[in-house]
Amino acid sequence: MLDRRVLMNLRGLLTPDPARTWVVDRIPDAALALEEGRVAWLGRAADLPAAWAEAPRVDGGGAWASPGFVDPHTHLLFGGDRSGEFNRRLQGASYQEIASGGGGIRETVRATRLATVEELVASGAPRLWAFRERGVVHLECKTGYGLDLEAESRLAAAYAELKRRGWSLDVTLLPAHDLAPEFGGDAEANTRAVAEVWLPELVRRHPGLARFCDVFVETGVFSVDQGRRIFEAGRRLGLSPRVHADELSWTGGAELAAELGAASADHLMFCSEAGMRAMAAAAVVPVLLPGTTLFLGMRDWAPARKLIEAGCQVALATDFNPGSCPCTDPLTILRLGCLQLRMTFEEAFAAMTLHAARSLGHGDLGHLHPGARAEVLLWDVDEPLELVYWVGEPFRPRFMPNGITERLKPQMTQVAAEEK
Numbered sequence: 200m201l202d203r204r205v206l207m208n209l210r211g212l213l214t215p216d217p218a219r220t221w222v223v224d225r226i227p228d229a230a231l232a233l234e235e236g237r238v239a240w241l242g243r244a245a246d247l248p249a250a251w252a253e254a255p256r257v258d259g260g261g262a263w264a265s266p267g268f269v270d271p272h273t274h275l276l277f278g279g280d281r282s283g284e285f286n287r288r289l290q291g292a293s294y295q296e297i298a299s300g301g302g303g304i305r306e307t308v309r310a311t312r313l314a315t316v317e318e319l320v321a322s323g324a325p326r327l328w329a330f331r332e333r334g335v336v337h338l339e340c341k342t343g344y345g346l347d348l349e350a351e352s353r354l355a356a357a358y359a360e361l362k363r364r365g366w367s368l369d370v371t372l373l374p375a376h377d378l379a380p381e382f383g384g385d386a387e388a389n390t391r392a393v394a395e396v397w398l399p400e401l402v403r404r405h406p407g408l409a410r411f412c413d414v415f416v417e418t419g420v421f422s423v424d425q426g427r428r429i430f431e432a433g434r435r436l437g438l439s440p441r442v443h444a445d446e447l448s449w450t451g452g453a454e455l456a457a458e459l460g461a462a463s464a465d466h467l468m469f470c471s472e473a474g475m476r477a478m479a480a481a482a483v484v485p486v487l488l489p490g491t492t493l494f495l496g497m498r499d500w501a502p503a504r505k506l507i508e509a510g511c512q513v514a515l516a517t518d519f520n521p522g523s524c525p526c527t528d529p530l531t532i533l534r535l536g537c538l539q540l541r542m543t544f545e546e547a548f549a550a551m552t553l554h555a556a557r558s559l560g561h562g563d564l565g566h567l568h569p570g571a572r573a574e575v576l577l578w579d580v581d582e583p584l585e586l587v588y589w590v591g592e593p594f595r596p597r598f599m600p601n602g603i604t605e606r607l608k609p610q611m612t613q614v615a616a617e618e619k
């Protein structure tokens with residue numbers, strides 16, 4: 200017997216249309232027909248096809264339905280936190296000043312190298328629940344706080360365990376997140392270690408786990424040429440590129456992403472107009488991270504309007520990480536997209552759903568058109584714009600009973616019981 204259900208009693212349904220760029224459908228008095236956990240039909244309840252007349256009903260409780268959010272850029276797993284340096288920054292120290300004194304990412308690398316796989320998993324699970332409660336149904340997660348083979352391998356093993364428990368994740372290898380302290384600033388030697396030893400060995404130890412690799416291409420870290428060599432090594436291993444590009448200064452990261460046909464170029468606060476045009480032509484998804492700009496107190500917001508005008512399908516992400524954006528809330532990012540990046544509500548919504556999913560190669564996430572996975576959020580609002588307009592309101596979606604929560608809950612309860 201096929202599992203068929205109809206989600207009824209919806210005030211409305213809001214979903215990007217995967218066939219029409221930037222179009223967000225807004226269907227009042229909607230219904231959603233689901234077969235085997237996928238959308239089969241959407242429209243006004245009054246127009247429900249006769250073939251669905253006998254299917255079991257699920258009560259939407261008068262809510263607005265939307266697809267779950269997708270977060271295409273997180274650094275989910277790391278040891279320790281950086282709340283101490285946060286106060287130093289409030290007293291005037293810059294991110295770069297803290298980093299040059301051995302703090303910043305170096306502090307997180309030290310703590311991550313000391314963490315066991317079990318400790319990394321134990322710290323990741325509650326973070327994933329925090330994302331989940333706020334409506335994120337799929338995340339991209341990076342390694343990158345190990346900066347040596349063994350610690351990067353433990354991060355990969357921890358992601359493998361979280362996936363085994365049922366979390367919907369894509370893993371990106373980022374051993375080139377910063378120069379490893381062992382190389383004493385020798386970026387060339389560090390590049391060779393990543394490209395020739397670490398990436399091949401990580402893929403050998405964790406076959407089938409990672410889909411992407413990433414490099415922090417930035418002045419004083421990895422150059423465009425070094426990034427290119429690491430990405431080419433990754434591609435030989437089946438990993439497609441995602442690029443930390445033009446974040447603190449213009450380095451040509453966006454141009455590199457276009458040249459490589461990367462899945463995404465991320466940050467882009469200092470992206471050139473030539474880089475924007477090149478990304479549009481190469482269908483590279485620009486992933487913008489306004490939470491980081493806010494948290495670092497910077498004034499250079501990513502040029503979302505120019506990217507949209509250049510023809511790019513812009514995505515939004517949290518950049519969840521301990522140093523520059525410890526935020527698990529997609530609504531905060533949506534609000535910053537509207538208020539600081541000057542995106543319309545519909546643009547920001549498509550960016551955090553459809554375009555985010557596309558940057559990860561998932562055509563069945565980020566929308567509720569036929570074929571989509573039935574990851575449906577139910578929002579108790581009169582009008583979806585309220586999610587952005589009531590700017591401090593901690594809206595939490597309800598989940599239509601068909602998503603991954605039911606599959607996860609028994610396992611997580613079991614894990615909690617075992618840990619006691």
Ligand SMILES: [Zn+2]
Pocket residue numbers: 272274443518
């Ligand atoms: Zn990042």
